[in-house]
Amino acid sequence: MKNLRYFPHERNVYFKGKLLTVRDFESEQRYFNDKRRLTNRLLHGGGVVCGLQVIAVDEKQISVEAGVALDYLGREIVLPEPVKLKLSMMEGFSNNDYAKNVYVCLAYDEKGKEQVFSVSETVEQEMAEYNRVAEGYRLFIKEEAPHPASIEGVQLVEQRVLLFADPQVRIWQSTPRYVNPGEVFTLQLHIEKTVQTSRVQFQYKLDAPRLTVLESSDGSVSFLEPVDAKETDYVISIPIKAGWDRGTVELAVLGGKAEVRLGDRLLHTDLVSVGKIEITPDDLVERLVSDYYSRKLDKVTHANEQPFLYLAKVCLLQMNATYVIEKVVPVPFGEYVYTPALLQKLALRAQKGKPVEQGSYTDSFRVTTRVKEIAAGDKPQFDVSYDNLASVYQLELGLPRPGKANEQVATGVVEIPIEPYSSNWPFGVKIGNRYFSEELKHSLGKGSVYVSAGIEDFHADVIDELLSQHEQVMYGHSSVFDDSEYATDAANFAVGVIVYPQKGTFRIGVQVKGPVQIDRARIRWWAIKPQAAGTEDVAHQDSQE
Incomplete structure (x- = not known):
């Protein structure tokens, strides 16, 4: 019976001489089914009870192990034995695009059995x-993920x-419904992408007067x-401190837009509000x-x-005209029966591991840690x-540097915006244009320092990403590689x-020498400082500007 209603609850009354019809027997079954399913629905909820693991048998087939589940109507679903299936032959699988994520779904079903002829009056x-x-x-x-808020109970x-x-990327966030005044809580960004999607960047600015993003000044x-x-799922936790004034705070977005970058493709999405917190x-x-x-x-x-x-x-x-199973993520939305x-x-x-509680919510705080290197003899x-x-x-631990060396070394990466930018070359970046970074600190102190800079070659080509061919840094005269098999887009930049010395800083500049189709130049720099006589320490650090 595909009965989706729980009410009303009516049961048969039996007495001598009562004529029992089809309606009476159906009512008898419905009464007990509805009672049981209502109990399942309200006390247990929906989800996997046991088993039902999905594993990849080979590059194109999956196996669903035997198990039991409850659906969101309280109906029991039983797989008595394992089932092996080819993805492309399953209901709902489309063959028009293979670079995607698909979801294996389970639903209750019932079918008629033992067909017979009914006896009627005529x-x-x-x-x-x-x-x-x-x-x-x-x-x-199912080829589309459910809305994050549609999962029951969350x-x-x-x-x-x-x-x-x-179709390739989904970004959503979660925040608590309630927080205490002065509490430090976590805003979580969830990024879900397909295997062959280019590098993802995302940003918006929160405009909430009574909330403070602790790790961002603006x-x-x-993300x-x-x-x-090469991951397909990321969860980023961002600490936020609530103000002391009680009430409901709207999480507004400054400017009403968020910035999404997929590889070299820049998108802007309208985003006025991202929820409320009380x-x-x-x-x-x-x-x-x-x-x-x-x-x-x-x-x-x-x-x-x-x-x-x-x-x-x-x-x-996607491999040519077919697909390959890269990985399987079990129960991606946490649908379990506890x-x-x-x-x-x-x-x-x-x-057993819970610490003794002291104070109230007003005593909430965070702890950050940092490890720094100090001289070898300290x-x-x-x-x-x-x-x-x-x-x-803020806890800071200083540890002596190991080993001996006659120079200090620092390295880092800086991205210099290339503007104006247009995807319709040649009306994008003009050849000969020059662009400069801000004044950068190399952290080696004042004095004579040698700085070398090279341009990293990166782009959103899927095949190059899979083969890791984009991991190249070009130093010196890039014209040496012109018209050779080693030529890259980085060769169209000159770097200076x-x-x-008196400020302990430096500045990097780039000049466009040929056609480019990127909106920023990614520069890897190295700073080397000769060690003063009588010192033995060496600093190795990596910074991102």
């Missing part, structure tokens, strides 16, 4: 009916907002994917529990139009400072350096 009304209903399952593919404790989405919330990273002196756990039990019955028992589960995310890699026995054991385990150092405005303890 011959004309005789027809075939099923004598049994077999409860089963349906495995299929909106009770946090607010999820979708910031950007296209309120920026940003920069590491150059050589600053309250109430006990947060009690507030969340109160919200949970204050839910309206019609919302709790609302029949989901698509009550299926996401068992796995399968990341695909039994009371499991929750009890987890609670007991957490209590004793280790340990310093503690406190930032009262940000409620941050000015050193300011």
